[in-house]
Structures are given as C-alpha cells and as structure tokens.
Amino acid sequence: MKNITFIVGSLRKDSFNRKLAAMAEKMLSGRFDIHYLDFQDVPLMNQDMEAAVPAEVAxxxxxxxxxxxxxIFTPEYNFSYPGLLKNLLDWLSRPMDISDFTNPSAVVGKKVTVSGAGGQNQTASCRAKLNELLEFIKMRVMPAPQTGIALGxxxxxxGEFNLTDEQRAQLKEQAENFAAFVGE
Ligand SMILES: Cc1cc2nc3c(=O)[nH]c(=O)nc-3n(C[C@H](O)[C@H](O)[C@H](O)COP(=O)(O)O)c2cc1C
Known part of the structure; x- marks a missing residue:
C-alpha cells in the first residue's frame, strides 16, 4: 500500500483543518497508509544549523x-499561508547534503495537493500562494481540484465543524483525483 503524508498547517488543538484532514483520511482509508507529519518541534530556519542538521529536521x-x-490542510493567515508551514517547507526545500547544492531536497518531485478551511475567502489566497511556493521548490502540485471551505x-x-453535502463532494472529488495522481 502506498503512503500519503498529511500536513496540517495549524497547531490549534481543535483545528478545523485537522478535522478536515480526518474527513479526507476516512475517504482514503484502506487504500493508502495515512500518516500525519508532526513538525511542531522543527526549529526556526537558521542556516548556521544546516551543517549539523537538527534531529527534528532529519x-x-x-x-x-x-x-x-x-x-496539506491549512488555514489562511493574513491572505497567505501560516509561518509555521513556511518554516517547515524552507527546511524541506534545502538539499539534504548542503556540501553540494545539486543534491536533491526531500521534497523534490513529490506529489502534493492542498486544501484549506478558513473565512469567506475559502483560503483561496493562501492556496494560490502555497501552490506557487510548492512549485518553486519543485514539488509536483496536482493542478485541480482543490478544496476551499468557508467555515459556517x-x-x-x-467550534463545530460540519461540511455541506456540496463541500463533502468537493473533498471526495479531490481525494479521488489525488488517489489517481499518486496511483493506488
Ligand atoms: C494570524 C491570523 C490571521 C488570519 N487571517 C485570516 C485570513 O486572512 N483569512 C481567513 O479566512 N482567515 C484568517 N484567519 C482565521 C483562520 O482562518 C481561522 O481561525 C481558522 O479557523 C484557523 O484554522 P484552524 O481551525 O485549522 O486553526 C486568521 C487567523 C489568524 C490566527
């Protein structure tokens, strides 16, 4: 069975984006091994630390x-993606062996898709900017569809998180497209 890693861009205990991820997980269960990336202890990027990579980054x-x-399931913060996600992606974008910058990063060529739950903007600005960043760091972004949820x-x-039938169908469509994109 192939592996899909979920990254939730919110550390909030009752995160709506984590709840959205749990719904997507159910849609893919039994077909993929789903794993949530725990990255809250990854330090802030500091190039001085790159020579001896911190254990959490490794x-x-x-x-x-x-x-x-x-x-990736992420809230929108100030019309963009949260800083903690940028910090994680900055670390992941670096060559694994910095003695030679032609060495690959951990994310190069990785297939990725993005969803988000937030305000009326349905995280559209966040997702547009995040797609740009993911492409810049040479990930393979699934072009469409993406799920953007305006919280009710x-x-x-x-603090209740419910999806309308239409939103659930949107998430299901993304899950099925991503399953095909990754390959079962
Ligand atoms: C610093 C900050 C900035 C925010 N900016 C936006 C924004 O630009 N657009 C938006 O829709 N929501 C914005 N929000 C609200 C979050 O999208 C909302 O709280 C969301 O539920 C957070 O996701 P979570 O429940 O997964 O933590 C902002 C929240 C914070 C903390």
Whole structure:
C-alpha cells in the first residue's frame, strides 16, 4: 500500500483543518497508509544549523522521503499561508547534503495537493500562494481540484465543524483525483 503524508498547517488543538484532514483520511482509508507529519518541534530556519542538521529536521525529512504523496490542510493567515508551514517547507526545500547544492531536497518531485478551511475567502489566497511556493521548490502540485471551505457560523460561534453535502463532494472529488495522481 502506498503512503500519503498529511500536513496540517495549524497547531490549534481543535483545528478545523485537522478535522478536515480526518474527513479526507476516512475517504482514503484502506487504500493508502495515512500518516500525519508532526513538525511542531522543527526549529526556526537558521542556516548556521544546516551543517549539523537538527534531529527534528532529519526526522521530518525521512518521513517526507517515505511518502508517495503529500496532502496539506491549512488555514489562511493574513491572505497567505501560516509561518509555521513556511518554516517547515524552507527546511524541506534545502538539499539534504548542503556540501553540494545539486543534491536533491526531500521534497523534490513529490506529489502534493492542498486544501484549506478558513473565512469567506475559502483560503483561496493562501492556496494560490502555497501552490506557487510548492512549485518553486519543485514539488509536483496536482493542478485541480482543490478544496476551499468557508467555515459556517456554527464553527465561529460554537467550534463545530460540519461540511455541506456540496463541500463533502468537493473533498471526495479531490481525494479521488489525488488517489489517481499518486496511483493506488
Ligand atoms: C494570524 C491570523 C490571521 C488570519 N487571517 C485570516 C485570513 O486572512 N483569512 C481567513 O479566512 N482567515 C484568517 N484567519 C482565521 C483562520 O482562518 C481561522 O481561525 C481558522 O479557523 C484557523 O484554522 P484552524 O481551525 O485549522 O486553526 C486568521 C487567523 C489568524 C490566527
């Protein structure tokens, strides 16, 4: 069975994006091994640290290398993607052996897709900028479809996360397209 690694761009305990990821996980269960990347202890990028790569960076690189596909679920922060996601991707974008910059990074050529839950903008600005970054670091971004969720009133007032039938169908369509893109 192939591996798909989920990256959730929010550290919030009750993250709606984590809940969205859990729904996608159900859609792919039994067909792929799903693994969530734990990256909250990855240090802030500092080039001085690159010669002796921190253990947490080495671990996430290893986990990404083992993935056949990567699915990112992220909130939109100020019309863009959260800084913690940028920090992770900055680390992952670097050659694994920095003695020679022609060496590959852990993410080069990796198949990736993006979804997001946020405000009325349905995370569109975040996803557009993130797609650009993922392509810049030479990942293979699935062109379409992507899922953008505008959180309902009950999410903001009661913390409840529900999808409409239409939103669920959108997520299912993305899951099926990504399954085919990665190859079962
Ligand atoms: C610093 C910050 C900036 C935000 N900016 C936006 C924004 O530009 N657009 C948007 O839709 N939501 C914005 N939000 C709201 C988040 O999208 C919302 O809180 C979302 O539920 C967070 O996802 P999570 O539940 O997975 O943590 C922002 C939240 C924070 C903390």
């Amino acid at each position: 671990r996430v690189r290893k986990e990404i290398l083992a993935a056949d596909g990567i699915w 009133v009950e999410a903001w007032t009661k």
